[in-house]
Amino acid sequence: MRPMRLGRMLLLRPASLRLSAPCCRLNPVKLKLLFRIGSAGFASLMQAATLLLVARFAGPEDFGAFGQLISIGYVAGGILGMGMSARALRLASVDAWRPVATTMMLLRVMTSLGVSGLLIAFALLVGDDVALATAASLFIIGELVGELIQGILAGRNRQYFASFILLLHRILVLTPVALHLVWQTEIWLHLMVGAALGLVLLFSIAAASGARPSSPLELLRSSLGFWFASTVTSAGQLDISFVRLAVGDVATGLYSAGSRIGTPLNVVTNAVLNVYVPAMSAQRDEGERLRTFRRLRTLSLAYSTLLVIASPGVGFALVAILGEDYSSGWPLYVTVTCGAALSGVSQSYKSLCYAEDRPFAAGRSILLGTLIGLVWILVGGAVFGFPAIVLAPLVMQGAILLAFLVDRARNRAWAGRQYFVDADSDSDHDLTAAEPPERQAQERADKAVNSSAD
Numbered sequence: 001m002r003p004m005r006l007g008r009m010l011l012l013r014p015a016s017l018r019l020s021a022p023c024c025r026l027n028p029v030k031l032k033l034l035f036r037i038g039s040a041g042f043a044s045l046m047q048a049a050t051l052l053l054v055a056r057f058a059g060p061e062d063f064g065a066f067g068q069l070i071s072i073g074y075v076a077g078g079i080l081g082m083g084m085s086a087r088a089l090r091l092a093s094v095d096a097w098r099p100v101a102t103t104m105m106l107l108r109v110m111t112s113l114g115v116s117g118l119l120i121a122f123a124l125l126v127g128d129d130v131a132l133a134t135a136a137s138l139f140i141i142g143e144l145v146g147e148l149i150q151g152i153l154a155g156r157n158r159q160y161f162a163s164f165i166l167l168l169h170r171i172l173v174l175t176p177v178a179l180h181l182v183w184q185t186e187i188w189l190h191l192m193v194g195a196a197l198g199l200v201l202l203f204s205i206a207a208a209s210g211a212r213p214s215s216p217l218e219l220l221r222s223s224l225g226f227w228f229a230s231t232v233t234s235a236g237q238l239d240i241s242f243v244r245l246a247v248g249d250v251a252t253g254l255y256s257a258g259s260r261i262g263t264p265l266n267v268v269t270n271a272v273l274n275v276y277v278p279a280m281s282a283q284r285d286e287g288e289r290l291r292t293f294r295r296l297r298t299l300s301l302a303y304s305t306l307l308v309i310a311s312p313g314v315g316f317a318l319v320a321i322l323g324e325d326y327s328s329g330w331p332l333y334v335t336v337t338c339g340a341a342l343s344g345v346s347q348s349y350k351s352l353c354y355a356e357d358r359p360f361a362a363g364r365s366i367l368l369g370t371l372i373g374l375v376w377i378l379v380g381g382a383v384f385g386f387p388a389i390v391l392a393p394l395v396m397q398g399a400i401l402l403a404f405l406v407d408r409a410r411n412r413a414w415a416g417r418q419y420f421v422d423a424d425s426d427s428d429h430d431l432t433a434a435e436p437p438e439r440q441a442q443e444r445a446d447k448a449v450n451s452s453a454d
Contacts, residue, residue, distance in 0.1 A: 036271040039163035044266075046170040050177050050194070051257075052321055057180060057187040058132075060253025060325055065128050066136055067256025068244055069119050071237035073140030076118055078234025080111035081144065083226030086354065087219075088151030089277040099214035101152050105206045106213060112144040131188035138195035142169065145202045155278055165205060172197040225359030229350075232367040235374075236396065242374050243389055246381025254329035255389060257322060258336040265307060265314070265340035270347075280355030293352045300348040304341035311337035331390045339393030342401050349404035358411075365407050369400030 055063045084104045091097045116137035123133030146169055153162035176194040180187055220227075240259065244252040276296050280289050315333035319326055346365075353362035373396025380388030 036159050036163060036275050039167055040271045043163075043166045043170045046167075046174045050170075050174045050191075053177050053180060054187055054191060055253075055257050055322055055326075060257070061249045062129070062132060062253075064240075064244065064249050064253035064256050065123075066132055067240050067259070068252065069123060069128070069133060069136035070140060071240040072122060073115050073119050073136065074143070074237040075234045076115045077112065077140065077144040078231045078237075080114060081108060081148075081227075081230060082111075082220055083223040083228070083230040083359070084108055085147045085151040086226040086230050086359065087223040088148060088155045089354065091152060091155030091278075096214070097156065099212055100219060103213040103216055103219050104148060104152065107216065108145055108148045109203070109206055112141045115144065116141050129188070131186060131192070135188040135191040135195065138192055138199065139173075142173065142195050142198045142202060145199070145206060149202060149205055154275070157278055159275060165201070169198045169201055172201060225357075225363065226354075229354075229359045229363035229366065232363045232370060235367070236370045238374060239377055239392065239396070242377040243381065243392075246378055247386055247389055251386050251389060254326060254332060257326055258318070258329060258333045259393075265337060266343065276351050277354045280351065289352075289355060293348065293355075296351060297345070297348045300344045304344045307341035307344070308338055311335075311341075332393075335390055335393045339397040342394070342397035346397065346401045346404050349401075349408060353407075361407050361411070362404075365403035366400055368403045369396055369398075372396065372399040 054066065058066065084107060088101070088104060091101065119137045119140065120133050123136070124130070146166070150162050150166060153159070153165070173191075173194040176190045176197065177187070180190045183190075240252060240256050243255045276292065280292050311334045314337045315330045318333045319330050349365075350362045353359060373392060376395045377389065377392045380392070
């Protein structure tokens with residue numbers, strides 16, 4: 001069976017992957033969240049195992065170079081990705097969604113190939129190993145394309161099928177890397193093979209829609225807020241490059257190991273974003289949406305508390321797995337874990353901003369915190385050395401959370417003032433006037449996308 005036909009069959013008719021037991025109909029949002037957390041957690045553990053093996057056999061210096069290339073790839077992908085992955089989470093609000101999804105996939109595949117070429121050119125410029133650069137470029141293509149596929153499936157409420165694709169992709173990448181334990185060839189060759197196998201799966205799914213693309217200009221216009229939020233989020237990936245500038249290659253390897261291998265710590269927050277944004281976007285009643293947000297925030301706070309308690313153990317576990325070369329990074333791994341805890345709470349506020357069509361507000365908060373964190377890394381690292389780098393995850397994530405809290409307080413104050421203005425009005429008025437201006441603009445852009453798709 002041809003890959004395109006297989007991908008189309010899986011993407012368009014995933015009914016066989018849906019759960020049909022009566023318990024699955026009792027509380028669909030919580031059930032999907034629990035399933036998503038479990039499957040995404042297992043997938044993240046497989047990705048962590050992949051990166052652990054690469055870090056152990058490549059050594060801190062080469063793994064630091066690999067981490068820098070990946071961080072540059074994420075930043076370039078965020079800029080060229082035009083916010084498609086975040087915008088895809090709101091596909092439930094788009095009537096003719098297949099043409100929109102097709103346009104998203106076409107743009108993402110083309111820009112991902114461009115990012116791959118950029119990484120190879122940069123690696124050659126700075127003198128990195130060609131095999132390392134090739135492995136990094138293939139790896140980042142899979143991450144960028146896979147991220148959009150997950151967004152599209154989650155936006156259409158296909159959480160179970162999205163989890164299946166995620167797990168399968170991680171297995172395909174991990175298996176050749178794990179075989180390095182048997183065949184002692186170059187680790188970058190194993191990673192290249194695994195990343196290439198993952199791309200075969202993802203490109204099969206990407207080619208599955210078969211619908212006529214919608215207008216890319218209208219889609220881009222409706223995605224501007226999400227583009228801004230995604231770009232500033234990916235800018236946080238520049239931290240590794242700033243660390244390399246401030247304190248050198250070995251410390252960069254330690255920092256890269258903590259930030260990359262700590263991916264499983266974000267499994268709950270990423271699952272929350274993929275499940276709750278579509279759910280809250282579909283809730284038209286403001287009170288119901290806020291009740292859902294409060295439940296989400298409570299879950300995030302509980303998980304973040306557990307992460308803080310477990311942070312010393314996580315640090316010891318990473319050192320034990322990575323080996324003595326990474327032992328001096330234990331304090332950093334503790335703060336990375338605590339930073340992930342702060343990020344979890346921020347994600348709940350980010351989810352609400354997306355559901356309320358306020359992606360620019362989310363982007364502003366992330367931008368402010370990211371800038372503070374990057375300045376801390378560059379200046380503090382140059383002045384105080386590695387101790388300042390250890391505190392960097394707490395500074396950056398703490399600043400982002402504080403910015404979200406300030407934005408939430410300002411938004412509630414604005415809504416309160418608008419309520420009293422409306423109450424004092426003697427004439428009838430359009431209820432949409434009580435919505436923030438950026439939300440009204442986003443709704444107009446969504447209508448334009450629906451019109452162009454038709």
